[in-house]
Amino acid sequence: MKRAETKRKQIDDKLERRRMKRRKDADEFKVVEGVIDPPTLKVLYKLFNRGMIRELHGAISTGKEANVYRGVDPEGNSVAVKIYRISTAETDWMREYIVGDPRFQRVAKRSRFLIPQWAMKEYKNLMRYHKAGIRVPKPLGIERNVLVMEFIGDEQGLPAPLLRNVKLESPVEVFNQLIEIIEQGYKEAGLVHADLSEYNVLWLDGPVIIDVSQAVLQGHTSAGRYLFRDIQNITQYFRKLGVETEDPKVITKYILSSGEK
Ligand SMILES: Nc1ncnc2c1ncn2[C@@H]1O[C@H](COP(=O)(O)OP(=O)(O)O)[C@@H](O)[C@H]1O
Ligand SMILES: [Mg+2]
Incomplete structure (x- = not known):
């Protein structure tokens, strides 16, 4: 083979390996596809590309406003991923706790916009508690309706009890x-x-x-x-x-x- 050809083959191989790896990584989200709505899946891929999460495992909790999943970051550490429901959420009760908050000057009316504000409120509150030295899960990232935070549990990925x-x-x-x-x-x-x-x-x-x-x-x-x-x-x-x-x-x-x- 000519040198240029060899070089091209090397690059092709590298790209293919990268593609394979990406495909393999994307497989880690399989569990939740179909359960999570497409816009939220897009948010998860964004967090994946930002290096916040590498895998998402089964739900630790399914609640009225949100589900909490155990995720894994690129270093292999467990993280907690709280996904707020956008479409089926009861939002009326939330207003009492967010209207008048100087951090949210314009509280959204539609749940599509209110829920991301609500998730951001949790992120900001976690940050305040954490900075004050109070034991809460350390907030790690926020993207629309998905909050990533420190996982409270053991090394094996078992969450701490209530x-x-x-x-x-x-x-x-x-x-x-x-x-x-x-x-x-x-x-x-x-x-x-x-x-x-x-x-x-x-x-x-x-x-x-x-x-x-x-x-x-x-x-x-x-x-x-x-x-x-x-x-x-x-x-x-x-x-x-x-x-x-x-x-x-x-x-x-x-x-x-x-x-x-
Ligand atoms: N950072 C975390 N680490 C481990 N488990 C968590 C974490 N955050 C939440 N959980 C689990 O998920 C459940 C629901 O979380 P929570 O924030 O209380 O949401 P909800 O609004 O559904 O009550 C908790 O009771 C706990 O078992
Ligand atoms: Mg709770």
Whole structure:
């Protein structure tokens, strides 16, 4: 073979290998094709091309507003991929938590546009909590209705259990930890979770707060009411476990008075 030909063949081989690799990588999305609508699939490919995710595995959770999947990044680390439903989502209730938020000056009316704002709100809230040193999944990326975040679980890809499914050694200690997290969230991150309960706390050598899309800034007109509701939920849960807690009203008052940010 002439030199030029050899060279061309080498390049062809290389391209073919690359094509094969791409095809193989794309196969990793097979599980979800057909389950996920085409626009969302496009978003997933974008995240794939940006090097955020390499594989997507089965659902960890299928909820009303979103499904959460375990993904794998190009280094082989597990990530959590939360995919918000665009078309079938109930969005009316969301408005209460996003209208008036200075970070979202123009709240969309149609769910096609509101859901991406809602997903972005979760990303921004995770970032605030994370920067304030509060244990939440570290946010890694956001694209339209898909949020990529740190996977809370073990090396084998098994997700951490919910607080409600864990038999705690010392409930009173965990109760105090959670009240401290609520206080820190308010004072340091300037946020009220607004949907805190034993259903939105994972357990991995301690509590990790999740599901923060509805969390509101301290300045929100109902921040105090949501704070009380969060504290009430946590208090109720731990009272059932036999912890003698303080009155949630007293705890709320204390947190509200002890720090405006
Ligand atoms: N970062 C994560 N790592 C591991 N599991 C997660 C993560 N985020 C969510 N999950 C799992 O997915 C479930 C649903 O997530 P969540 O954010 O609470 O959404 P929903 O709005 O459906 O309640 C959680 O209960 C938890 O089991
Ligand atoms: Mg939840």
